[in-house]
Structure formats: structure tokens, C-alpha cells
Amino acid sequence: MNRVLLFVPVIFFAILGFVFYTMMEHDPSELQSARLNQPFPAFQLTDLEKPELTRDQSALQGEPMLVNVWATWCPACRAEHAYLVHLAEQKNVAIIGLNYKDQRQAANEWLVKLGDPYRFSIFDQEGRLGLDLGVYGAPETYVVDADGIIRYRHVGVVNEKVWQEKLSPWFPAISGSGVPAS
Amino acid sequence: MNPLRSFFLSLALSMIVGTSLATVDVYEFSDEDKYERYKVLTEELRCPKCQNQNIADSDAQIAKDLRQEVHRLVEAGQSDDQVVSFMVERYGDFVRYRPAMEGAMLGLWWGPVVIVLTGIPLLVFWVRRRRQADAGSIERGLDDQEKQRLKRLLDKDEGDRQ
Structure with missing residues (x-):
């Protein structure tokens, strides 16, 4: 009986060690989206490139897609832009842009200069849709499934690793390991 | 005034200006009560970006946006609970410095x-x-x-x- 008691601290330490180990990967600044597993919030906003066109949430259905929150004032958005272009062109991933608190002209110039990975971009100048989504800093990338339900949110730059590990599982029709990153 | 003295005086003055500029939003409230509620709410809501500051304290853009939103909601006649649940719906329980006693x-x-x-x-x-x-x-x-x-x-x- 007393022998067993001697092992209690060791077991306790092992459990603690395991808990800490699992937390090593966890980034506390990355919040889980409060909108997870909920429909994409309703909106009515103009298209970035074609201001006369109004977009709403019904456009985010039919196939799994990425909704990428971006802006020209956001340096990290610039960093990930080339990879988004790669995803759209090489892997044919459906990406919708959410141009967040930006200037229309500057945003359009950016797309001309750096390439346009987006099927279309929603122009959210006031950040109201961003607020409804719970965006707290660009870039953020949401996975929206074929039914228009938000399945995942990635905060920060999207790159090969993020695509492979976090995003591609939501796109079963696209082979994740096909073309290596350029 | 000698140069050293005027240097320190201007240094001191620049500090005063710097601090007072830091967190001034100009919001108008239709009554005192709403202003008080705004103050309490922005102190109890946590900034999602900076994490260890409330939205009243933080200079982050998102904190500014949320302050503006709190102002808008309070002025629109929403109750404190409604404002808090508006934020929780979007940013999760994380934004509450005083979490609900549940779960x-x-x-x-x-x-x-x-x-x-x-x-x-x-x-x-x-x-x-x-x-x-x-x-x-x-x-x-x-x-x-x-x-x-x-x-x-x-x-x-x-x-x-x-």
C-alpha cells in the first residue's frame, strides 16, 4: 500500500508533463473563432472590382472555399499573397477575398500588381462584416464548406505548411500533396 | 531662460501632450448614464488582439473598432447584457473579463x-x-x-x- 503511494508524485508529474507538452503547440494569441460551425454571417456588400455589383452570403456556397481577409495596409497580407495566387492557379482552390477596411482604388491596384487569386473580393470598407465574423486582425482565412458553414479559421499568414496541415483536409477534392510550392 | 532649462521644459511639455493624446476618442453621449455604462463596458471587455488589456486601455485598431461599436450599441438603447452578448457572439467568451458562471x-x-x-x-x-x-x-x-x-x-x- 505505502509502496504504491510513493509513486503518486511520479504519476502526478507525468500527467503534468503530458499536459504541458500538449500545450507547446498551442499559441495563446490564436483565438478559436466564435463562429465555428455556424453559417457565414449575412451581409450585403459591393464587389471590390465591380462596385455596381452587390454580393451576399449566398455566393459562399456550393463548394468548399477559403475566405481570405486582406487589406493593402497589412504587411502580412502581402507576405501571403503569392502563396494564395499559387493555391488558386496551381490547385484551383476557390478563394474569396474579403477586403477589410481598405480603399477601393488602392486594393484594385494591389490586385493588378500582385495578381488576383480571388474569384471575387467583397469590399468591406467599414469593417462591419469583419466585425460580424469576429475578425481581430488581418490576415485571417476562413474555411467555408459547401453548405456555407464556417469550419475553420486560421489567423496569420497562409503558407505551404498551413495549407497542408490545417486547410487542405477541408478540400478533399484537391490533392494536397500534388504540386510542390514554387 | 537658459537653453538647458527651456530644453527640459519643452521635454516635459511634450510628454504631457503625448499622454493625453494616446487614448482620446471623441464620442458624444445623449446622457450621463450611457457614458457611465460605456466606461464600465469598455473596461470589462477584453481586447482580442492584445489579450491582456481591456478595450478601453488598448490602442489596437480592433479595440478602437470595438469601442466604437459599444458606443453605437449603448446609444441605440441596448442593455449591458445585450452589448456583452453581441461581443461574445463574435469573439467568444474570451472577450469577457468577467465570464458568465456557466459551463x-x-x-x-x-x-x-x-x-x-x-x-x-x-x-x-x-x-x-x-x-x-x-x-x-x-x-x-x-x-x-x-x-x-x-x-x-x-x-x-x-x-x-x-
């Missing part, structure tokens, strides 16, 4: 009480049992047979050592 929070609040309440009777039970056992063995002492056995063991022990 996992219940464990945090009542867990210690449960542990203490079950611990005290257990402790009392164990101490009593041990005391009774101790008292019993002292009072009873050893009977003749046990004395003989003890002697034998001690003798044997002595023998082993030599």
Missing part, C-alpha cells in the same frame, strides 16, 4: 468548495480511525504469548548481528 466556469467556481467539503469529512474519518487504532494498541498491551514472541525475535536479531 466550465462552474467547475472553477465550485470545484474547490466541493473538494474542501468532501476533504473535511474524510480527514476527520481518517484521524479518528488512526486515533482509535493507536489508543487500542496502547491500552491492550501485549499478552504473554506476544511477549515471548517479541523476546524471541529480539534475541534472534541480536544473534544475527554477532
Whole structure:
């Protein structure tokens, strides 16, 4: 009986060690989206490139897609832009842009200069849709499934690793390991 | 005024200006009560970006946006609960510095009480049992047979050592 008691601290330490180990990967600044597993919030906003066109949430259905929150004032958005272009062109991933608190002209110039990975971009100048989504800093990338339900949110730059590990599982029709990153 | 003095004076003045500019939003409130509620709410809502600041303190863009939103909602006549649940709906329980007492929070609040309440009777039970056992063995002492056995063991022990 007393022998067993001697092992209690060791077991306790092992459990603690395991808990800490699992937390090593966890980034506390990355919040889980409060909108997870909920429909994409309703909106009515103009298209970035074609201001006369109004977009709403019904456009985010039919196939799994990425909704990428971006802006020209956001340096990290610039960093990930080339990879988004790669995803759209090489892997044919459906990406919708959410141009967040930006200037229309500057945003359009950016797309001309750096390439346009987006099927279309929603122009959210006031950040109201961003607020409804719970965006707290660009870039953020949401996975929206074929039914228009938000399945995942990635905060920060999207790159090969993020695509492979976090995003591609939501796109079963696209082979994740096909073309290596350029 | 000598140059050094004017230098320090201007340095001091620049600091005053710097601090007062830092967190001034200009919001108009239709009445004092709404202003008070705005103050309390922005102090109780946590900035999602900077994490260890409330939205009243933070200079982050998102904190500014949320302050503006709180102002808008308060002016629109929403209750404190409505404003908080508006934020929680979008940013999760994380944004509350005063989380609701439900779900996992219940464990945090009542867990210690449960542990203490079950611990005290257990402790009392164990101490009593041990005391009774101790008292019993002292009072009873050893009977003749046990004395003989003890002697034998001690003798044997002595023998082993030599």
C-alpha cells in the first residue's frame, strides 16, 4: 500500500508533463473563432472590382472555399499573397477575398500588381462584416464548406505548411500533396 | 531662460501632450448614464488582439473598432447584457473579463468548495480511525504469548548481528 503511494508524485508529474507538452503547440494569441460551425454571417456588400455589383452570403456556397481577409495596409497580407495566387492557379482552390477596411482604388491596384487569386473580393470598407465574423486582425482565412458553414479559421499568414496541415483536409477534392510550392 | 532649462521644459511639455493624446476618442453621449455604462463596458471587455488589456486601455485598431461599436450599441438603447452578448457572439467568451458562471466556469467556481467539503469529512474519518487504532494498541498491551514472541525475535536479531 505505502509502496504504491510513493509513486503518486511520479504519476502526478507525468500527467503534468503530458499536459504541458500538449500545450507547446498551442499559441495563446490564436483565438478559436466564435463562429465555428455556424453559417457565414449575412451581409450585403459591393464587389471590390465591380462596385455596381452587390454580393451576399449566398455566393459562399456550393463548394468548399477559403475566405481570405486582406487589406493593402497589412504587411502580412502581402507576405501571403503569392502563396494564395499559387493555391488558386496551381490547385484551383476557390478563394474569396474579403477586403477589410481598405480603399477601393488602392486594393484594385494591389490586385493588378500582385495578381488576383480571388474569384471575387467583397469590399468591406467599414469593417462591419469583419466585425460580424469576429475578425481581430488581418490576415485571417476562413474555411467555408459547401453548405456555407464556417469550419475553420486560421489567423496569420497562409503558407505551404498551413495549407497542408490545417486547410487542405477541408478540400478533399484537391490533392494536397500534388504540386510542390514554387 | 537658459537653453538647458527651456530644453527640459519643452521635454516635459511634450510628454504631457503625448499622454493625453494616446487614448482620446471623441464620442458624444445623449446622457450621463450611457457614458457611465460605456466606461464600465469598455473596461470589462477584453481586447482580442492584445489579450491582456481591456478595450478601453488598448490602442489596437480592433479595440478602437470595438469601442466604437459599444458606443453605437449603448446609444441605440441596448442593455449591458445585450452589448456583452453581441461581443461574445463574435469573439467568444474570451472577450469577457468577467465570464458568465456557466459551463466550465462552474467547475472553477465550485470545484474547490466541493473538494474542501468532501476533504473535511474524510480527514476527520481518517484521524479518528488512526486515533482509535493507536489508543487500542496502547491500552491492550501485549499478552504473554506476544511477549515471548517479541523476546524471541529480539534475541534472534541480536544473534544475527554477532
